[in-house]
Amino acid sequence: MTPDRLSATFAALADPTRRAILARLASGETSVSELAAPFDISLPAVSKHLKVLEGAGLIERGREAQWRPCRLRAGPLKGIADWIEHYRRFWEESFDRLDEHLLDGDA
Amino acid sequence: MTPDRLSATFAALADPTRRAILARLASGETSVSELAAPFDISLPAVSKHLKVLEGAGLIERGREAQWRPCRLRAGPLKGIADWIEHYRRFWEESFDRLDEHLLDGDA
Numbered sequence: 001m002t003p004d005r006l007s008a009t010f011a012a013l014a015d016p017t018r019r020a021i022l023a024r025l026a027s028g029e030t031s032v033s034e035l036a037a038p039f040d041i042s043l044p045a046v047s048k049h050l051k052v053l054e055g056a057g058l059i060e061r062g063r064e065a066q067w068r069p070c071r072l073r074a075g076p077l078k079g080i081a082d083w084i085e086h087y088r089r090f091w092e093e094s095f096d097r098l099d100e101h102l103l104d105g106d107a
Numbered sequence: 108m109t110p111d112r113l114s115a116t117f118a119a120l121a122d123p124t125r126r127a128i129l130a131r132l133a134s135g136e137t138s139v140s141e142l143a144a145p146f147d148i149s150l151p152a153v154s155k156h157l158k159v160l161e162g163a164g165l166i167e168r169g170r171e172a173q174w175r176p177c178r179l180r181a182g183p184l185k186g187i188a189d190w191i192e193h194y195r196r197f198w199e200e201s202f203d204r205l206d207e208h209l210l211d212g213d214a
Binding site: 087 | 130184188
């Protein structure tokens with residue numbers, strides 16, 4: 001994954017409404033109006049969020065003329081998971097140190 | 108992790124220079140001027156990136172008066188790893204389908 005691709009994915013995810021849209025699509029493809037229903041924002045505002053997600057490759061739109069369902073595309077999320085994996089040892093070490101601290105407390 | 112905290116973390120990571128700074132800090136704490144050295148940008152520009160990372164809780168600055176080393180803080184990265192874990196089955200399913208497709212091709 002190129003740096004710009006990764007930046008576009010992180011930027012697309014930096015919004016709670018866009019993450020909520022992805023969470024909804026995780027349970028299956030759906031139309032824009034169904035996607036918009038739970039949000040207290042206008043249909044154009046939802047469309048704008050969908051464009052950002054589509055630009056980052058996180059969703060795709062069906063080609064059907066009347067009903068263009070939105071679908072989740074997980075490839076860019078795997079890119080982020082791979083990136084973050086390099087840092088896993090840092091938070092696991094923190095918890096290990098906490099464990100040691102607690103064990104020392106018991107001794 | 109609250110939605111806003113997660114958004115701040117994703118936004119902080121949506122920049123290749125900031126990710127490069129974190130990669131540098133993964134090999135140990137260092138000063139701002141050492142951090143800035145490999146980048147073709149001004150020291151104030153680096154400081155601005157550090158403020159964004161600090162605001163998102165991804166780094167902390169030492170309290171020493173003369174030399175305030177920057178350190179990686181991995182907590183927010185764990186927040187993102189936890190979030191992304193909910194989507195793992197989607198990219199793993201894609202690869203499973205690809206495997207099946209390849210196996211079908213062999214049969």
